[in-house]
Structure formats: structure tokens, C-alpha cells
Amino acid sequence: MTKKREGQGAQQIGEIMGDLVAQAQAKAALPPPKRQTKKITPAGLILTGADQKLIEASAEIATTPPAGEDMAFTHAVLCQVGLPRAKVEGREFMRQSGAAWVNVQAGYLDEGKGPVLQPIPYGVMPRLGLAWVSTFAVRNKEREIPIGDSAAEFLRLMGMESDGRRYTTLRKQMHALAAARLQLGFKGRTYNGQPVQQFDAWVSNKDTQQRALWPGVMVLSEDYYGSLIESAVPLDNRALHALKGSALALDVYAWLAHRLHRIEGRGVTLHWKALREQFAQEYRGKDPDKDFKKEFLPALKKVLAVYPQARVKPVTGGVLLIGSPPPIPYKGGPTV
Template sequence: MTKRNNGPQQIGDLVGGIVGKATASQPAAKKAESSGLILSAQAGKLLDVAAEIATNPPTGEDMAFTHAVLCQVGLPRAKVEGREFMRQSGAAWVNVQAGYLDEGKGPVLQPIPYGVMPRLGLAWVSTFAVRNKEREIPIGDSAAEFLRLMGMESDGRRYTTLRKQMHALAAARLQLGFKGRTYNGQPVQQFDAWVSNKDTQQRALWPGVMVLSEDYFGSLIESAVPLDSRALQALKGSALALDVYAWLAHRLHRIEGRGVTLHWKALREQFAQEYTGKDADKNFKDAFVLQLKKVLAVYPQAKVKRVTGGVLLIGSPPPIPYKGGPTV
């Protein structure tokens, strides 16, 4: 058992107390229940995963990957009206353009991919590509199998969402830019559409293979960031939480000295484009703080604390040690 790194305001006093006392025989959710606390099923699962990560270092099977630029500027988290989406943070930027996909009866304009599903889908596809150094990704015999591989339930709503978002992702054109270098193209070179069978009312089969474009594959291999798949599954209820986790995993181990203070203005520019209206700033701040607590629960090495006007990032080990892996 490894000693847990209790960084400043690591999970919050309550969550930290629960996770710190959890044992294999008495999971964190049970500890909360015995203490008279009422937790949702999702919160209980999060605490159990936090306890698992805090006490058991990741193995090879726990390693996942995503593109370094997408750790800094993610896909949209909410539905986008129109055919183009741009997000920029410092020197990194991403531009997503909607594309067409043949769904069996000719071209159909797809929406811009957004939310949790394409993030997890890209992470799973990227993980297979990096581990096996292959562009061809076997994604299972059915949608239910793909959901299982991503640790998600195969209920009807998820099934429908998966179909829509993976079609959108397969059709999308993606531009990634960072410090003078621009990648232009589509991550997916070949994709057989998931066409439903209305005659038999059977759930449609996924294509057996998704093929990444050569350019995207090369860019991914050069700049893949290792993540803990256990954390991704624990945070799958929030696209913002997934973005904050990937961002910290990519950035914290690069920080030296006393750390870097990021003010709310800079954080809003990076993460808050979906927040609009009169109370947009307050709503974003409240949401960010809530999701940050969840992220720190499953990234116990992270040293992040609230300061006046923002957050302080202190140099921390990455969630997965870099041991001869991809150069980022």
C-alpha cells in the first residue's frame, strides 16, 4: 500500500476524511453511510474509486491516453448551434467543423460532437492506438459492447447518445494548433455508419473497425498524455470534470518553483464558453469548484488549492508516471 499524498485542500475536508479512512473491507460509501452522511450513488462510486486510486498505484491496464492539445482545449461541452466551434487557451487552440456522414441513404449533415461521450470515445480509441501503435481500432461488435469497454451502462438513452455523438465525431473536421504547428484533418479516416434495422427492430451493429487518419495518428503518438482510466470512468458524469482532469494531468508535472496562480478570468477563457447570461461568471465558478473537488479526489497527487481570485497550481507528479512513453 502506498502512502497517499494529501496536498492542500486535496479533496475537501469531508471527502478527504472519508477517502483517507476507507479500506478494502469497508468502502468509502459505506464509511459515509455509517457516519450518518447521505451520498448519492454517483458520489459513493466516486469516493470508492478515489480510495482505490489513493491506495493502489495504476497498473498497465489502468493507463489511458488522449491528445495533448485536447488536454488544454477540449471539445464543446454543450450543444453547439451552427457548423463550427472554436476554443483557445494560451498558445493552444482547437477548431471543430461539422461534417457529413453517409447513414445508408446518402449524406447526412452531422452536429458538432459535444459532451461526455465523444471525450470518452476519443480516449478509448486513442488508448488502443498508442498501446498497440496501430491506426485500425477494433471497437466491438455492438454499441452495448463499446459502452461496456468505456465503463458505461448500455441503457437506451446512452445507446442513442453514443450513436449520435460517434457519428458526429467520425464526420467532424478537426484543427489543433500549438506554438506555430497546426494539424488539419479528420481524426477518423474510415467509419461505417451505425445504421439501425427498422424492419427487425434489432439494435444496429457497430462497424468492427474504426481507422484513424495517418496524420492524426502520428500527431497522437508524438503528444499522447497518459491518464488513469479509473479516474475517467469515475468522472464520466461531467464533461467539465473530464476536461479539468486531463488539463491538470498534462500541466501540473511541468510546473516548477512556487507554482502558478491562475485567476478566474484566465480560467473562464479556457473553460467557460458554455456559460452565458447575467450570472455566467458565478455559475462557472461554482461549477468549476465543484468539479475540481471531484477531480482532486481521483488525482490524489495533484497539488491545487483555492486562493484569492483563482487557484494555485503547484508542481505535482502526473497521475501516470512517464516511463519511456510518448514524448509530450
């Protein structure tokens, strides 16, 4: 890495995070407080553990090029239209943005005693789960994904702590994802099917109270695997881990990673209505665009912290996207 790029990276962090970085550095020089769950800077600014991790990831990404395990992948269409972020009532979810659309239908899964209707997958967990299995598939050119010996191992691979609540959420959302029927559409081409062809349900053993084990392998369907290989979008795994507390931030990061390097000229301005229709069609009320803006801007700030090459500026009525390098350079040119 050149000294010029290092300087640009540090400047970008300062512009995005304001004085958070400086405050965190000052905090590091002080003796650690006893039994404190939040970090407090000398100026009185409270930094949560998530804030601190975001700052550390921002500094590392801006100054250290990605290598090896830092590279992750996801499907191009899912960069434009994502899964629901909150629980969905009913058995179907549809989201459309321009020429891209996704339709998710709930399905059944045998949990050991016959078919059980699963909910529609939503939130952070299925996003990280799909990114992880997609990354393994693209890296190894394999449809069979080794999940690991236990849920704890899977959580570790996704950079998440393991506790009782995590296990419960992981079990519920991965069952939902494995059972879901997914349709992806873009510019006249439609993929119909289920991303997961085979999945052995996580069945708990209440009699022995033994921690439930995951299946050794998850098998992606041939059609989904082929579509993924054709259109995989490279992401920085360090950024995914830093943003894992927000489904919206994960969506915005994947969207910008797919979109920004295709923009030419002076850039593109997207207004709040268009952004809400892409990311949050579920917003209703007297002023849904204003409500969405309040949620979008903090998520965007987090994303820009871990995507320092991104040139995105809030402007009157929306945001301005300016052509920027992708977080991970494409080999042999970008996919379409």
C-alpha cells in the same frame, strides 16, 4: 508501494472528500436498505451511486499504483482545449487557451440513405470515445481500432452501462465525431483533418428490430495518428471512469494531468477569467466568472479525489497550481 505513500494517499483522500469516506465506511457496517437508489449514511448524508463510485476510485488510486489496463491516453492539445460540453448551434465551434486552440466543424455522414449533416460532437461520450480509441492506438501502435461487436461492447469498454438512452447518445455522438473536421493548433503548428478516416455508420434495422451493430474497425487518419503518437498524454483509466458523469471534470482532469508536472517553483495562480476563457467561453451574463466558479469548484473537487498527487488550491480570485507528479509516470520523459 511504501507505507509513507499509503499514508499520504489516505490523508489526501480525507482532505479532499471531507467526511464522505468516513461516512461511507460507517454505512458499510449497516444492513443494506431495501429498494433504495441512494445510499444514506448514519449522519444523514445522502450518497448517490456516483458519489460512492468516486470514493471507491479515490481510495484505490491513492493506495494502488496503476498497472496494465489502468493506463489511458489522449492528445496533448485536447488536454488544453476540449470539445464543447453542451450542444452547439451552428456548424462550427472554436476554443482557444494561450498558444493552444481547437476548431471543430460539423460534417456529413452516410447513414445508409445518403449524406446526413451531423451535429458538432459534445458532452461526455465523444470525450470517452476519443480517449478509448487513442489509448488503443498508442498502446498497440495501430491506426485501426477494433470497436467491438456491438454498441453494448463499446459501452462496456468505456465503463458505461448499456441502456436505450446510452445507445441513442452513443450513436449520435460517435456519428458526429466520425464526421467532424478537427483543427488543432499549438505554438505555430496546425493539424488539419479528421481524426477518423473511415467509419461505417451505425445503421439500425427497423424491419427486424435487430440491435444495430457497430463497424468492426474504426480507422484513424494518418496525420491525426502521427500527431497523437508524438504528443499522447497518459491518464489513469480508473479516474476517467469515475468522472464519466461530468464533461467538465474530464476536461479538468486531463488539463491537470498535462499541466501540473511542468510547473516549477512556488506555482502558478490562474484567475477565474483565464479559467473561464479556457474551459467555458460560452458563459455570458452580468458575472460570468462567478457563474463559472460555481460549476468549476465542484468539478475540481471530484478531480482531486482521483488525482491524489495533484497540488491544487483554491485561492482568492482563482486557483493555485503547484508542481505535482503526473497521474501516470511518463516513460522516457514527458512529451511537449
